[in-house]
Amino acid sequence: MSTTTCPTALAPIDGSEEQLLEISMGPQHPSTHGVFRMNVVLDGEHVVKLKPIFGYLHRNHEKIAENETYLGSMPYTDRLDYLCSITNNWGYALAVEKLAGIQVPERAEYLRVITGELTRLQNHASLIGFLLQDMGSSGTPLMYAFREREKILDLFEQLTGSRMMCNYMRFGGCRVDMPAGWLDRAKKVVQEFPRFLDEYEQLLVSNEILMERTQGIGVLSRELAINAGVSGPMARASGVNCDIRKLDKYSIYDRFSFRVPLGAHGDVYDRYMMRFLEMRESLKILNDAMRDIPPGPIVDPKMRIRGFRPKPGEAYGRIESPKGELGFYLISDGSPNPYRYRVRPPSLINLTVLEDLCVGLNVADVVAILGSVDIVLGEVDR
Amino acid sequence: MTLETIKSELEANIPGCRLEIVVNGSPSGQNSLLVEAEHAFKVARFLRDASDLCFDFCSNVTGVDWPSREIAEKIRVKKLVDGVEKEIEELKKTTTPGYLEVVYHLFSQQLKYGPLPLRIRTRDRDRGVHLPSLTPIWRSAEFQEREIFDLFGVIFDGHPDLRRILMWDGFVDHPMRRDYVEPDDFEYEPTAHDDVLQRAEQHLSKAGGR
Numbered sequence: 001m002s003t004t005t006c007p008t009a010l011a012p013i014d015g016s017e018e019q020l021l022e023i024s025m026g027p028q029h030p031s032t033h034g035v036f037r038m039n040v041v042l043d044g045e046h047v048v049k050l051k052p053i054f055g056y057l058h059r060n061h062e063k064i065a066e067n068e069t070y071l072g073s074m075p076y077t078d079r080l081d082y083l084c085s086i087t088n089n090w091g092y093a094l095a096v097e098k099l100a101g102i103q104v105p106e107r108a109e110y111l112r113v114i115t116g117e118l119t120r121l122q123n124h125a126s127l128i129g130f131l132l133q134d135m136g137s138s139g140t141p142l143m144y145a146f147r148e149r150e151k152i153l154d155l156f157e158q159l160t161g162s163r164m165m166c167n168y169m170r171f172g173g174c175r176v177d178m179p180a181g182w183l184d185r186a187k188k189v190v191q192e193f194p195r196f197l198d199e200y201e202q203l204l205v206s207n208e209i210l211m212e213r214t215q216g217i218g219v220l221s222r223e224l225a226i227n228a229g230v231s232g233p234m235a236r237a238s239g240v241n242c243d244i245r246k247l248d249k250y251s252i253y254d255r256f257s258f259r260v261p262l263g264a265h266g267d268v269y270d271r272y273m274m275r276f277l278e279m280r281e282s283l284k285i286l287n288d289a290m291r292d293i294p295p296g297p298i299v300d301p302k303m304r305i306r307g308f309r310p311k312p313g314e315a316y317g318r319i320e321s322p323k324g325e326l327g328f329y330l331i332s333d334g335s336p337n338p339y340r341y342r343v344r345p346p347s348l349i350n351l352t353v354l355e356d357l358c359v360g361l362n363v364a365d366v367v368a369i370l371g372s373v374d375i376v377l378g379e380v381d382r
Numbered sequence: 383m384t385l386e387t388i389k390s391e392l393e394a395n396i397p398g399c400r401l402e403i404v405v406n407g408s409p410s411g412q413n414s415l416l417v418e419a420e421h422a423f424k425v426a427r428f429l430r431d432a433s434d435l436c437f438d439f440c441s442n443v444t445g446v447d448w449p450s451r452e453i454a455e456k457i458r459v460k461k462l463v464d465g466v467e468k469e470i471e472e473l474k475k476t477t478t479p480g481y482l483e484v485v486y487h488l489f490s491q492q493l494k495y496g497p498l499p500l501r502i503r504t505r506d507r508d509r510g511v512h513l514p515s516l517t518p519i520w521r522s523a524e525f526q527e528r529e530i531f532d533l534f535g536v537i538f539d540g541h542p543d544l545r546r547i548l549m550w551d552g553f554v555d556h557p558m559r560r561d562y563v564e565p566d567d568f569e570y571e572p573t574a575h576d577d578v579l580q581r582a583e584q585h586l587s588k589a590g591g592r
Contacts, residue, residue: 098409313406352521
């Protein structure tokens, strides 16, 4: 299991024969979800200090996007959080639409909500699978979750031509309309989804080992969550009422009735349950959106694809991505390329509190805590 | 709460602080507040703690590089040419000094509004790149300020742990600056072959020896 490298002994603590042990956890550790490394200082089994180390997947996405046209970096946003490419597209499209004042037609908004919520479903499903896998329930739960995720990825493939790198949004709309029969297939997947949730909850939510491993572990207080900029399901598990779908009412989210689940304890178990509850709310939105979707154009007819030059100015656009608040900050100087392009990565900022959550706990808890934060390294390192 | 009222409230409560509203030309209409570096920390603390403002959530921290620009203007001047007064065109060149800018996007989680973009500018781009760190006020700035230090070279005074975050420790330049010159051979760092090292030196002198 452990792929730790070269433990180094530090100075002994006064009055005891015990030593502090500095261990490098990662970057090839299977529970780090990619190439993430933590320098952990241990006193026996207990974590004394933990410093995250980033940059193994750093491509300087922002610099590349500044040398590229506005539309040219749309496929590149897929590679940020590669599990939910559609919400990345959406965040970027929303920021550019704010910057240039573009209207989105009705049908395109519905398509965005449907694909966005399907993305949230498959992200949360795979996350709970990964989390259980990290905690040692090898194989089965992850495969159950991936079986459901696969159905949604098939829908994405039929719609956009790609399973993960969807490149679906355009400024002022979406790239392609639904093919014939797609809506019925999507409805079928959404109708069958609660069965998977019920089965999964029965299997694991009241599982004694799971509760023992997650309850009271990695408690994040409400005050620290706000101060450290934590967003998304992780903040809501700590009781912060901060769903941007409700706060900003971007797109057409004010038309759907859904609730924002809030946690009471802010521990790993709450963060884990948050995903279940959010999936159920997403299903409500999906059912409404698929029922109400109107006919019409899918992209603003006045929008020019080529020679797109927004007026000088700036805009910050943010959406509720499955990981948290995904923001794009753009400065235009009137040229075809953005003068400044900045991604606000929810995964990276949610990791700010990682040390606070882990200190004093066992090494095995670090794995569970990191799994409950839900990071994707493509977004952390950019 | 409008930007003007926030500005007047800040100026009333923090002695000696001068603020400026930077108007945004885009349809987004997100105007921002420009703060001097000396008063930035006090302004930030006031923004967070004042009960009617309550900007408790610092969402995004961005660095922006504005290199010095030469603006060539054509002006018409009247001059005596060979005893006759004539109107001739003259090229007048003015250079605006460059600076680095850090933008904080603030929201209020409690009162549910925002964003308030707060801008702080450095004195210049080489020696005067010091700014006060706002990490003691908002923890969310910790990694983002480290990133700006890494990629733009802004030094945040008072940051608890100011190290490079995305590039490796031995890296010299700041890649997000507009005048950054890419190394012509990325292999120079781990494998120190002589000719590769020589090329790396050439690169560094080309990049201005920073």
